[in-house]
Amino acid sequence: MGVRPFFRGAILAPWPNRVVDGKYTFGGVEQQLSITEPSRGHALHGLVSWLNFAVVRQAADRLVLAATVEAQPGYPHRVTLEVDFALDAGCLRTAVTAVNAGPNAAPFGVAPHPYLVAGDGRVNDWTLELAAQRILTVTHDRLIPLHLCDLDAGDLAVFDFRTPRTIDDTFIDHAFTGFDRDDEGMATLRLTTTAGSGVEMIWGPECPWVQVHTADQLVPSIDRIGLAVEPMTCPPDAFNSGMNLNVLEPSGSTRASWTVRAIDQLCRPLRN
Secondary structure, eight states: OOOOGGGTTEEEBSOOSEEGGGEEEETTEEEEOOOOBTTTTBEESBSOTTOOOEEEEEETTEEEEEEEEOOBTTBOOOEEEEEEEEEETTEEEEEEEEEEOSSSOEEEOOEEEOEEOOSSSOGGGSEEEEOEEEEEEEOTTTOOEEEEEETTSGGGGGGOOSSOEEOTTOOOEEEEEEEOOOTTSOEEEEEEOTTSOEEEEEEOTTOOEEEEEOOOOSSGGGTTOSEEEEEESSOTTHHHHOTTOEEEOTTOEEEEEEEEEETTSOOOOOOO
16 A cells, blocks of 8 residues: 555644644653654654554444554654544544543644545636634745734735635645634535535534645646645644643543535534
């Protein structure tokens, strides 16, 4: 089996996105993670992507997998994960439960990494709708977080998709927050073609962030062929900022869920 390209379909834990320089301090102890994004010098997308998962339960419409992040240099904690996938009326629903199986408190965050495809064409051709009020700005070269800003501010309107519009050639690799949620606390991102076909991603309040990336690549055949949409429990570099970071006490647990669905179907994410 080859290497999964560009984290396609991966579960990102115990942190999503980047830990800048792979360095952080937790519980008064400085830690150094392996640098897994050499081009930018960061620890990228956690430790789970390359784990072997065991099947816990399996049915025609449901699959539950389990894996363990073992204590290691840079992350001296043992965390067990259970990932529950369910198919229902054109929807793929996913829930991740994490349990701290070690003796000490552990920092933790999680996200998925799907690439959404609205239909024919590429990212440039599709219409994006995301009712987010704020964006985390980043440096151009290394995508290091800078400031949390309102999308109404200055030249950030290029990233404002509260009113649906075509993505065109806009480059996006940013975290958004401050969502308009429905009465059940759900946030929704919609991606559609001009013909009206498309896909939605829906997530609950346990994910106050979403990373959106236009999947720009130097190879034309794979450039911008899907939109990465990653609902996150914490923002990039949360191991340093502490923003929305879950701290799991020994035997403590946390759960997050999200749904990908065809727009002409009806379903809701698995509930906590």
